[in-house]
Amino acid sequence: MSKNYQKGISLIEIIVCVSIFLVLSLSVYGVFTSVINGITYYRERTTISSLADQYLEIVRNLPYSQIGTVQGNPHGPLADLANPVSIVVNKVTYQVYYAISYIDDPADGTILAGTDSAPNDYKQVKLYVKNTNTASINSFLTNASPKGLEGLASGGALSLEVFDANGYPVSGATIHIENNNVTPTIDLTRTADKNGKWIEVGLPNSDNSYHITATKTDYSSDKTYPSTTANPDPVKPDATVLNGQVTEISFSIDKLSNLTFSTLTKECQPISGIDLEIAGAKMIGTPSLLKFDNSYTSDSNGQVVLNNIEWDVYTPTLTSSSYMVYGTSPVKQANLLPNTIQGFNLLLGPKTDNSLLVIVKDASSTKNPIEGATVELIGATSYSGITSGSVWNQQSWTGGSGQSEFDDPTKYYQDDGNISTNEIPSAPQLAKIGSNHVSSGWLESSTFDTKTSSTAYKTLLWQPTSQDSETEIKFQVAANNDKTTWNYLGPDGTSSTFYTTPGSTINGLNNNRYVRYKAFLSNTNILKTPMLTSVNINYVSGCSSPGQVMFPELQNSTYQLKVTMDGYQSQTVSVVANGYKTEEIFLTP
Numbered sequence: 001m002s003k004n005y006q007k008g009i010s011l012i013e014i015i016v017c018v019s020i021f022l023v024l025s026l027s028v029y030g031v032f033t034s035v036i037n038g039i040t041y042y043r044e045r046t047t048i049s050s051l052a053d054q055y056l057e058i059v060r061n062l063p064y065s066q067i068g069t070v071q072g073n074p075h076g077p078l079a080d081l082a083n084p085v086s087i088v089v090n091k092v093t094y095q096v097y098y099a100i101s102y103i104d105d106p107a108d109g110t111i112l113a114g115t116d117s118a119p120n121d122y123k124q125v126k127l128y129v130k131n132t133n134t135a136s137i138n139s140f141l142t143n144a145s146p147k148g149l150e151g152l153a154s155g156g157a158l159s160l161e162v163f164d165a166n167g168y169p170v171s172g173a174t175i176h177i178e179n180n181n182v183t184p185t186i187d188l189t190r191t192a193d194k195n196g197k198w199i200e201v202g203l204p205n206s207d208n209s210y211h212i213t214a215t216k217t218d219y220s221s222d223k224t225y226p227s228t229t230a231n232p233d234p235v236k237p238d239a240t241v242l243n244g245q246v247t248e249i250s251f252s253i254d255k256l257s258n259l260t261f262s263t264l265t266k267e268c269q270p271i272s273g274i275d276l277e278i279a280g281a282k283m284i285g286t287p288s289l290l291k292f293d294n295s296y297t298s299d300s301n302g303q304v305v306l307n308n309i310e311w312d313v314y315t316p317t318l319t320s321s322s323y324m325v326y327g328t329s330p331v332k333q334a335n336l337l338p339n340t341i342q343g344f345n346l347l348l349g350p351k352t353d354n355s356l357l358v359i360v361k362d363a364s365s366t367k368n369p370i371e372g373a374t375v376e377l378i379g380a381t382s383y384s385g386i387t388s389g390s391v392w393n394q395q396s397w398t399g400g401s402g403q404s405e406f407d408d409p410t411k412y413y414q415d416d417g418n419i420s421t422n423e424i425p426s427a428p429q430l431a432k433i434g435s436n437h438v439s440s441g442w443l444e445s446s447t448f449d450t451k452t453s454s455t456a457y458k459t460l461l462w463q464p465t466s467q468d469s470e471t472e473i474k475f476q477v478a479a480n481n482d483k484t485t486w487n488y489l490g491p492d493g494t495s496s497t498f499y500t501t502p503g504s505t506i507n508g509l510n511n512n513r514y515v516r517y518k519a520f521l522s523n524t525n526i527l528k529t530p531m532l533t534s535v536n537i538n539y540v541s542g543c544s545s546p547g548q549v550m551f552p553e554l555q556n557s558t559y560q561l562k563v564t565m566d567g568y569q570s571q572t573v574s575v576v577a578n579g580y581k582t583e584e585i586f587l588t589p
Helices: 013-058
Strands: 086-090 092-103 122-131 138-145 158-164 173-177 186-191 198-205 206-213 239-241 246-252 258-264 275-279 283-284 291-299 303-309 312-318 323-329 334-336 341-348 357-362 372-376 383-386 388-393 441-444 455-463 471-480 514-523 534-541 547-550 557-564 571-577 581-587
Touching: 013 092, 013 122, 013 138, 013 246, 013 283, 158 173, 158 206, 158 239, 173 198, 186 198, 186 455, 206 246, 206 275, 239 246, 258 275, 258 334, 275 303, 312 323, 312 441, 323 357, 334 341, 357 372, 357 571, 383 388, 383 455, 383 534, 383 547, 388 547, 455 471, 455 514, 514 534, 557 581, 571 581
Parallel strands: 158 246, 258 341, 357 581
Antiparallel strands: 086 092, 092 122, 122 138, 158 198, 173 186, 173 206, 206 239, 258 303, 275 291, 275 312, 312 334, 323 341, 357 547, 372 383, 372 557, 388 534, 441 514, 455 534, 471 514, 557 571
16 A cells, blocks of 8 residues: 655645745844934934034123023023024024023022022023924033133133033043143143033133143044144133133034045956045134144055044045046945944045046935936037946947957957948948948947956947937947857847837846947938937946946047936036046936
8 A cells, every 4th residue: 555645735834934034124124224223313313412512602792791582581692492493404494592590509608498598590502402393302402601700719710521522421531621821730630420511610810821632532523723833713712710710611422433445446446555634524723724634545455444433524635646536335435433343445446537436415405325317418428427436438430340349449350241330421331332321230349358257247338329210320249258158138138129229228237247239230220320429338347336427538528418317407608628537517306
């Protein structure tokens, strides 16, 4: 007696597998969403912190008697809830306003206990910053003391506050106060309280000579600066202390971060020995003395490694190099956040006399780079590219056939004998027999090397984009990794179709390093011929540069720069290609 057993997957097993897949997919999506939200959050906090610092400084620079709000008690010129100040930052509107009140400090008794006949000891200032888009409100607190200090016979005071990149107090920060212009000299080390504050009283009069530094282990530092020949007008000068007055100064420090700049080819191969100047955005002196501005050379791994540096916006610039920047990731600058490890890629290529790097961004408040936008340079010779991609361009075939590798940009591989490349105007066209053109012919390009098999082919564009109605140009494209197997395909991924519309999406060729095109010319009237003036194949390979496309080897000429993207309004501007230039284009949804 025999038994037959059938093997298979049950319905329950299928349901379990699908459920596991869904759980994993949702987890990955959640992580991605969290990362994007985190970046947006830190950018928002940085903006709010900057506004808070700016508007608290306004309070600190007012005479004590004028610290008050328009409709509040105490009364003064500062904005309140009913009369906020509106500020637009990155197309986001913020409202800034104050709430100010007198404080009866129990240190000298209180009015409630009947032990203080002058209860208005100091003013408490609360600053609010409201994002009108989200209705979220952030508040910041500081105190304002009167010029006359109760119980202080002589000397003045320093009121010091330390906060982080988000405007939160840094408790336990070390505050170092030095003054070598008084006798005896002063060298004090103090520790900020839980609110990031310290008040030092009884200090002798001294103009612009109290040098103060705020630090904490594993944090950046902030300090005041003396006026010197190198920095005659510091942004935060050494402090002045006057008898009976309080000098208020704030410092901003946060956890240190690491930032690595990588100098790479477009195929992600490291380039050593590249000279860079790397500058931050924070200033210590006006009009342009930067806190961080140093020169480096990339090491054998093509890297400049900056460890334990403070949060800032860092911009790299090539110096004395035979290369130029073909793109960066992120775009142009590294926005380094506190307590992070970040990387920045500079994609480099050979320097040419005239070139244009186009950066396409969303015009909304995000200013994010736009991937996949079509960028056209229209002039005597036209070019096309896609943001975050590269372009193979051929504009001349006058060198003739017989070239297997695309080394000479004026040559091609072969034709069927029915193509002429030396007629006037100079462009591949159908050959003539007497006064008539042949009815059809084809031309096959040389092999172009994208340098990596990790290549995605995007679009095929040719000029002129329109032909006489009695003529036609159509294309097929082939790609491989062996430089031998050339299977020419059309837009449906088979050999039976052809690309007939300029700007068509290339299909079925991704993950191949080498590429060729084949142009087919024909007519229905032997007195006419189609013509070909340029061919562009857009592709993405190796390292990407978000929202960017590079046009090297341009003529010193004026071009119309046209940028289009589905879901956005197109943009056209005039640009002059003269040296190395960068053009930012903002598209409106």
